[in-house]
Amino acid sequence: MSDFIKTLTRKNSLRKQCQELAVSEVEKVVADLTDILDDKKAAELVEREAVESKLAKIEAIRQTMEAAGLDMSDLVDTVEVSTRKKVAPKYRVVDEAGDTHEWSGRGRTPLAFQKFFEAGNSRDDCLIEKAV
Numbered sequence: 001m002s003d004f005i006k007t008l009t010r011k012n013s014l015r016k017q018c019q020e021l022a023v024s025e026v027e028k029v030v031a032d033l034t035d036i037l038d039d040k041k042a043a044e045l046v047e048r049e050a051v052e053s054k055l056a057k058i059e060a061i062r063q064t065m066e067a068a069g070l071d072m073s074d075l076v077d078t079v080e081v082s083t084r085k086k087v088a089p090k091y092r093v094v095d096e097a098g099d100t101h102e103w104s105g106r107g108r109t110p111l112a113f114q115k116f117f118e119a120g121n122s123r124d125d126c127l128i129e130k131a132v
Contacts, residue, residue: 091126102128 007013018026065071089102093116101112109117116126 090128091123092128093126 007017018029021029065075087104087106090105091103091113092100093112094100095112095115099112101110103110103113105123113126117123
């Protein structure tokens with residue numbers, strides 16, 4: 001906490017700092033702080049009303065879904081969640097169990113590919129051939 005905030009939040013510290021001020025200067029400080037307080041209260045009220053409005057809309061949607069016999073899982077199944085483009089796989093290997101594993105070449109190397117590379121193979125050996 002800064003020294004200024006400590007002074008403002010402690011009555012005795014504030015009194016000590018205001019000893020040298022004239023009454024008119026203290027009144028000006030009080031008026032300025034009152035204006036700041038009013039602005040903060042208004043901003044909090046607007047934010048609270050926005051949250052309440054959003055919650056009311058969510059509740060209305062929930063009730064509409066309930067009346068239609070739908071639940072959240074029905075909605076989730078139909079909506080694409082990710083906004084990222086999926087990167088096409090660049091490499092493909094088949095493990096000992098016969099499972100096919102694909103990898104874009106980005107990020108951490110999957111275990112199936114690590115085993116493939118540890119066996120002496122290279123990335124070029126598992127490169128997916130692009131149709132030309």
